[in-house]
Amino acid sequence: MTHLVFICGHAGTGKTTIAKRLVAPLMRETGGAFCLLDKDTLYGRYSAAAMGALTGDPNDRDSPLYLQHLRDPEYQGLIDTTRENLELGVGVIVVGPLSREVRERKLFDRHWLGVGPDVSIRIVWVYTSEETAHARIVARHNPNDAYKLSHWDEYRQRRFVPSGAAREGLIMFDNTAPTAAEFDALVRNVLKPVANS
Incomplete structure (x- = not known):
């Protein structure tokens, strides 16, 4: 069994931080490699290069032009790279907002993902309050957030x-101020077998 874990959620929720914390425990518990x-x-x-050439703003990730022309190819490339690693027997933790794909239930669709029944799929939705997310976005000073702000x-x-119905099958994780026990529970939930997954 190879593991595919999506870490999804909006900007400022702490997706990347959670994903990086998950790598070592998942490798330890499964005995397998993860990327x-x-x-x-x-x-x-x-x-940055594409948007700089098209609009003069290399940090734009939220304008209609980006959302209409670059977003989907980026996500498809992300899924393609994920699939190649899974085919090599390497578990994958995927980090991205993926909000549209969560709403449309695409991350549960093995045909859309191109993965077989030998892959365990878990989708974690990381969330926090809008106020907390906004404060984190401001504090990180990432130029890619300028359009958002x-x-x-x-x-x-x-x-x-x-x-x-959109919540069914998701592992919801409040990342406002998680305790060690809450993070350990997240690891257990990610590894818990799910019928017909």
């Missing part, structure tokens, strides 16, 4: 916390 694929690391420099009312419309 971490962060969308910003994989595509950040490419997106200057268009916050527009950006916040895209923020959602899955509920109802």
Whole structure:
């Protein structure tokens, strides 16, 4: 069994921090290798070059132009790279907002992902309050956040916390101020067998 773990959520929720903390415990518990694929690391420099050429703003990751023309190819490349690692028997932790894919349930779709029944799929939705996320975004001084911050009312419309049917099968993790016990529970939930996963 190879493990595929998606760490999803909006900006400022702490997805990358959680993902990095998960690598060692997951390797220890499974005895297998894991790689971490962060969308910003994989595509950040490419997106900067493309958006710089197209708009003169290399830090734009939220304008309609980016969302309509670059977002989906980046995510598809992320999934393709994930699949190649899984085929080699390497577990993968994928980091990215993936909010649309969560809403549309694509991360549960093995055909869309291109993975077989030998892959255990877990989707963690990392969340915190809008105020906490905003404060974290301001504090990290990442130039890629400039569009978000200057268009916050527009950006916040895209923020959602899955509920109802959209929440089914997700591991919800409140990353406002998690305790060690809460993080240990997250590790257990990620590794817990799920029927028909």
